[in-house]
Amino acid sequence: xxxxxxxxxxxxxxxxxxxxxxxxxxxxxxxxxxxxxxxxxxxxxxxxxxxxxxxxxxxxxxxxxxxxxxxxxxxxxxxxxxxxxxxxxxxxxxxxxxxxxxxxxxxxxxxxx
Amino acid sequence: xxxxxxxxxxxxxxxxxxxxxxxxxxxxxxxxxxxxxxxxxxxxxxxxxxxxxxxxxxxxxxxxxxxxxxxxxxxxxxxxxxxxxxxxxxxxxxxxxxxxxxxxxxxxxxxxx
Numbered sequence: 669x670x671x672x673x674x675x676x677x678x679x680x681x682x683x684x685x686x687x688x689x690x691x692x693x694x695x696x697x698x699x700x701x702x703x704x705x706x707x708x709x710x711x712x713x714x715x716x717x718x719x720x721x722x723x724x725x726x727x728x729x730x731x732x733x734x735x736x737x738x739x740x741x742x743x744x745x746x747x748x749x750x751x752x753x754x755x756x757x758x759x760x761x762x763x764x765x766x767x768x769x770x771x772x773x774x775x776x777x778x779x780x781x
Numbered sequence: 782x783x784x785x786x787x788x789x790x791x792x793x794x795x796x797x798x799x800x801x802x803x804x805x806x807x808x809x810x811x812x813x814x815x816x817x818x819x820x821x822x823x824x825x826x827x828x829x830x831x832x833x834x835x836x837x838x839x840x841x842x843x844x845x846x847x848x849x850x851x852x853x854x855x856x857x858x859x860x861x862x863x864x865x866x867x868x869x870x871x872x873x874x875x876x877x878x879x880x881x882x883x884x885x886x887x888x889x890x891x892x893x894x
Contacts, residue, residue, distance in 0.1 A: 680875070702882070704885070750843070767814075767881055768814065768837055
């Protein structure tokens with residue numbers, strides 16, 4: 669089955685700086701890679717996603733890049749704000765009949781004011 | 782916009798008891814996924830349903846069962862509860878079997894004492 673590795677496990681940045689979180693996946697059949705933000709006591713919130721036919725996708729301060737050859741994808745957050753502080757999960761899904769998500773282990777991002 | 786609704790939000794049960802968790806997907810979403818998230822861990826896929834039929838099965842114990850009803854809501858039934866079943870249980874929904882994007886509910890926190 670799919671295995672997703674995520675690092676770093678914790679990341680602290682100063683407000684206004686950029687944050688980068690990286691993930692690698694094992695199953696070459698995976699073709700959908702979402703990122704979720706989870707605040708304490710809440711459900712994961714889909715913040716951006718990318719499909720395997722695209723190399724980069726941007727949405728305001730958030731961008732995701734995908735390198736299919738190397739099987740890794742990254743989340744980039746620019747101009748970080750204190751409200752960006754949360755746990756971020758990457759995930760991967762295959763194109764089979766099941767769309768189940770395999771998650772990385774999460775990154776606790778802390779943006780220091 | 783309407784989101785995924787889960788009930789109850791908190792549930793306390795004793796060992797060997799039974800629990801039922803409910804999930805109401807986003808309107809017009811016909812696919813439901815259940816995930817279990819232990820403390821400090823990433824969500825683990827349990828089971829999914831598409832158009833009231835089981836679609837895929839993950840690491841769901843035999844003590845657990847689930848179904849999706851005609852109005853697309855889903856219930857996760859958990860019997861012979863064990864201490865290790867204490868976790869957050871999330872339901873996610875998507876529109877159509879071919880759709881990748883999954884939207885998560887706020888979760889049910891189950892505590893087994």
